[in-house]
Amino acid sequence: MLRPRVRFAPSPTGYLHVGGARTALFNWLFARREGGVFILRIEDTDAERSSKEMVEGILDGLRWLGLDWDEGPEIGGPHAPYFQSRRFDRHRAMADRLVAEGHAYYCYCTAEELKVRRAESGFERYDRQCLKLSADEVAARERAGAPRVVRFKVPEGATAFDDLVHGPIAFDGANIEDFVIVRSDGLPTYHLSVVADDVAMEITHVVRGDDHISNTPKHILLFRALGAAVPQFAHVPLILGPDKKRLSKRHGATSVMEYASSGILPEAMVNFLALLGWSPGAGDRELFTRDDLIRAFSLGGISGGNAVFNTEKLEWFNQQHMMLLPPDELGRRLQPLFAAAGLWDPGYLEERHAWFFAVLELFKPRAKRLADFVEQGRFFFSDAVEYDEVAVAKYLRDMDQHLGALSEAFARVEPFDSGSLESTLRGVAEGRGVKAASLIHACRVAVTGKAVSPGLFDVLALLGRSRVRARLAEAASRAAALRA
Numbered sequence: 001m002l003r004p005r006v007r008f009a010p011s012p013t014g015y016l017h018v019g020g021a022r023t024a025l026f027n028w029l030f031a032r033r034e035g036g037v038f039i040l041r042i043e044d045t046d047a048e049r050s051s052k053e054m055v056e057g058i059l060d061g062l063r064w065l066g067l068d069w070d071e072g073p074e075i076g077g078p079h080a081p082y083f084q085s086r087r088f089d090r091h092r093a094m095a096d097r098l099v100a101e102g103h104a105y106y107c108y109c110t111a112e113e114l115k116v117r118r119a120e121s122g123f124e125r126y127d128r129q130c131l132k133l134s135a136d137e138v139a140a141r142e143r144a145g146a147p148r149v150v151r152f153k154v155p156e157g158a159t160a161f162d163d164l165v166h167g168p169i170a171f172d173g174a175n176i177e178d179f180v181i182v183r184s185d186g187l188p189t190y191h192l193s194v195v196a197d198d199v200a201m202e203i204t205h206v207v208r209g210d211d212h213i214s215n216t217p218k219h220i221l222l223f224r225a226l227g228a229a230v231p232q233f234a235h236v237p238l239i240l241g242p243d244k245k246r247l248s249k250r251h252g253a254t255s256v257m258e259y260a261s262s263g264i265l266p267e268a269m270v271n272f273l274a275l276l277g278w279s280p281g282a283g284d285r286e287l288f289t290r291d292d293l294i295r296a297f298s299l300g301g302i303s304g305g306n307a308v309f310n311t312e313k314l315e316w317f318n319q320q321h322m323m324l325l326p327p328d329e330l331g332r333r334l335q336p337l338f339a340a341a342g343l344w345d346p347g348y349l350e351e352r353h354a355w356f357f358a359v360l361e362l363f364k365p366r367a368k369r370l371a372d373f374v375e376q377g378r379f380f381f382s383d384a385v386e387y388d389e390v391a392v393a394k395y396l397r398d399m400d401q402h403l404g405a406l407s408e409a410f411a412r413v414e415p416f417d418s419g420s421l422e423s424t425l426r427g428v429a430e431g432r433g434v435k436a437a438s439l440i441h442a443c444r445v446a447v448t449g450k451a452v453s454p455g456l457f458d459v460l461a462l463l464g465r466s467r468v469r470a471r472l473a474e475a476a477s478r479a480a481a482l483r484a
């Protein structure tokens with residue numbers, strides 16, 4: 001195989017959404033697997049809806065995912081510029097060439113004229129009225145500066161291609177109208193611009209969404225008319241929501257950076273997106289590093305069926321990848337979230353790192369997103385306990401004296417570790433004639449503020465004697481107030 005050249009060509013009319021991210025990932029994996037070139041090209045032809053902010057959002061999303069591009073914005077390359085709007089002169093030159101060689105023609109029909117003729121004929125396709133104009137008629141209209149578009153002349157017969165995902169696909173030319181390649185305002189259309197840039201950038205494989213299949217015969221015809229090599233096409237399945245409708249805002253977040261800010265790891269998102277419509281083959285393995293994916297990826301592994309975006313599955317991947325992070329790396333990833341919550345202490349990665357990492361280990365089996373470490377573990381990192389009043393009412397009532405006795409017992413326990421704490425608590429419960437489970441629940445609410453937490457005795461040991469006793473005292477006061 002020749003060294004492949006692939007491109008990801010997003011429109012900056014929105015941030016990088018998960019569908020575009022998955023398309024970028026497939027292109028990137030293919031290029032990396034085959035030793036090829038991954039090109040980023042910004043298709044900013046929609047001037048009204050495109051913005052610099054959206055361009056930066058796309059770049060940020062790709063950087064977060066770790067999808068580095070070999071040619072494109074901020075890097076450059078032999079085919080710069082990589083913004084489509086800066087290449088219009090080249091596109092128009094190609095249109096002029098197509099007209100000169102008889103593959104395209106000027107059309108002077110107004111929108112109103114087309115509407116009337118289509119209503120009269122009952123056909124939506126353009127009737128080629130302007131193709132019948134003589135050379136003198138065309139010259140006269142050009143001298144008069146008559147508004148016109150440029151239409152591509154679709155040849156007779158079928159346009160067929162072998163899709164690398166779906167197999168052989170063919171379109172009858174009789175069902176494709178002579179499509180516009182330059183608008184009346186002089187701006188090239190998507191069809192011309194994308195093919196012109198693919199030719200100039202020597203793209204060998206076009207990997208894009210299924211929604212582009214209907215565009216492909218038009219693009220193939222343009223490649224052929226320009227005498228250029230036709231790239232191979234691979235149309236990947238769309239991503240659907242759980243209701244089997246196309247993924248949209250109603251299904252939740254769609255921008256990859258929304259997931260980043262909510263505590264999803266890029267490693268998890270890459271792993272999850274790769275398996276949306278692609279399979280590594282035999283076996284039921286699901287966890288892959290980025291390097292694993294590069295080694296395993298092939299376009300042949302892409303399924304023709306649509307994939308369903310399942311947030312719970314994404315969170316499962318995230319949990320698994322968080323478990324794989326070394327403690328110091330997990331700590332660095334968490335630092336910005338703890339800082340934003342006002343809970344960060346530089347010592348957590350320095351002299352207090354052993355304690356900090358031990359606390360994180362408690363929450364790894366429970367945390368689905370990075371933010372969960374902050375929210376679930378807040379009682380470790382703040383002296384103020386936020387009490388769940390429902391838990392207080394349920395578990396602290398009539399427990400004030402028992403909690404006081406437990407605090408006194410904890411003052412003497414040595415060593416202050418989980419085993420000693422558990423035996424002490426159970427001894428206090430037995431001595432006072434209460435169920436150990438009741439005292440465990442009350443103690444948990446007292447020190448964490450919640451009815452649910454990691455293993456209580458591990459929590460107590462890491463909180464330390466003074467903090468535990470202070471919280472037991474506060475909880476005893478709350479319990480007494482409930483009885484008053």
